Amino acid sequence: MVGLSLCFALLAACGGGGPAGNEYVQYKGKTLVVEGTPFERETSPDPPGTYLPGRIVIQPDAGQDDDALALVQRYGLTLEGRSAQGWLLVKGPEGYEMQWASALQSQLGGRSTATLDTAQSPTPIATxxxxxxxxxxxxxxxxxxxxxxxxxxxxxxxxxxxxxxxxxxxxxxxxxxxxxxxxxxxxxxxxxxxxxxxxxxxxxxxxxxxxxxxxxxxxxxxxxxxxxxxxxxxxxxxxxxxxxxxxxxxxxxx
Known part of the structure; x- marks a missing residue:
């Protein structure tokens, strides 16, 4: 679905050098530290290329849209847009997709989820x-x-x-x-x-x-x-x- 999706990106990804954090975020090797909590990169059985680099899909629970948007801004991630279903499509540093998915889901809690975006069936940005x-x-x-x-x-x-x-x-x-x-x-x-x-x-x-x-x-x-x-x-x-x-x-x- 990329003829329909990858070219829909509204904002460019963060560029240049290694990932840089802010007062709430630190990147230590392959470990992401968010508000003092470390999130390690998990070992995945999926072959390389299974997931889109840098893309995280946030599915906020009802009433948590504003909370999710606030976290994206607070942590210096890039909001690319929304899917047709209303999910938030977020861009982060490559190599930290799993860590960010875990961190965002932990921060939002409840029934909100944060996942990686599959390369075989990417989530298009609705424009x-x-x-x-x-x-x-x-x-x-x-x-x-x-x-x-x-x-x-x-x-x-x-x-x-x-x-x-x-x-x-x-x-x-x-x-x-x-x-x-x-x-x-x-x-x-x-x-x-x-x-x-x-x-x-x-x-x-x-x-x-x-x-x-x-x-x-x-x-x-x-x-x-x-x-x-x-x-x-x-x-x-x-x-x-x-x-x-x-x-x-x-x-x-x-």
Missing amino acids: AAKRDDAANTPEDAEAGAPVPDREPSAADVRRIAFDVYERLEEGGGLPATMTATGQSMVIHAKVFDARKESCRPLPQAKPGEWECEAELMMALCTGDCDPSAEEPLPKGERLPVRWDAKQARYTSGY
């Missing part, structure tokens, strides 16, 4: 240009089809999953960087089938906005390759879906 929020205004709703009184169907979810990955391939695939070596690569993906599991409206979502879970049968490969020649394997996916009044159908929320 006005891509989400076209004007299509959800009362004027456009009157001009087009009103929001239906039903959740997206299995056919809707299947069509949207195929469309998302087809647009990724049309954009040249998913650029990714191996965190351990800094080596760049391009991941190609092919969806063979998509089966809807469930759909639910998210807190504070607009009418017609849903998050749907689906099981995809898909193949991945890297470099100069054809994903359609690979063996498909099952993969769980969460897809943001919204009603497009002008098209009179559910479309991707990316």
Whole structure:
């Protein structure tokens, strides 16, 4: 989903030299120290390149958005934007993604979570240009089809999953960087089938906005390759879906 996502970044990542902290943050080797509490880099069984370098996804619990934003500013991280689901997409120093995810989740507590962002299925930043929020205004709703009184169907979810990955391939695939070596690569993906599991409206979502879970049968490969020649394997996916009044159908929320 990077043809739809990585290029949506609103702010550049921190640059130059090694990571520098502030009065609340210190970087000691691979250890992150936040307000005096050390967070070690955990050993991960996942291969290099599994996660996007520097990207942390914060999913605040209800009523904790302001708290999460305050922590991002306090600790000198970069807020890139929000996903279609309202999650905060944050940029930090490369090599400290795991430590920051642990630190932020510890600070927020409750049901808020902070995780790394997968390179295979990155969380796109929702922008006005891509989400076209004007299509959800009362004027456009009157001009087009009103929001239906039903959740997206299995056919809707299947069509949207195929469309998302087809647009990724049309954009040249998913650029990714191996965190351990800094080596760049391009991941190609092919969806063979998509089966809807469930759909639910998210807190504070607009009418017609849903998050749907689906099981995809898909193949991945890297470099100069054809994903359609690979063996498909099952993969769980969460897809943001919204009603497009002008098209009179559910479309991707990316």
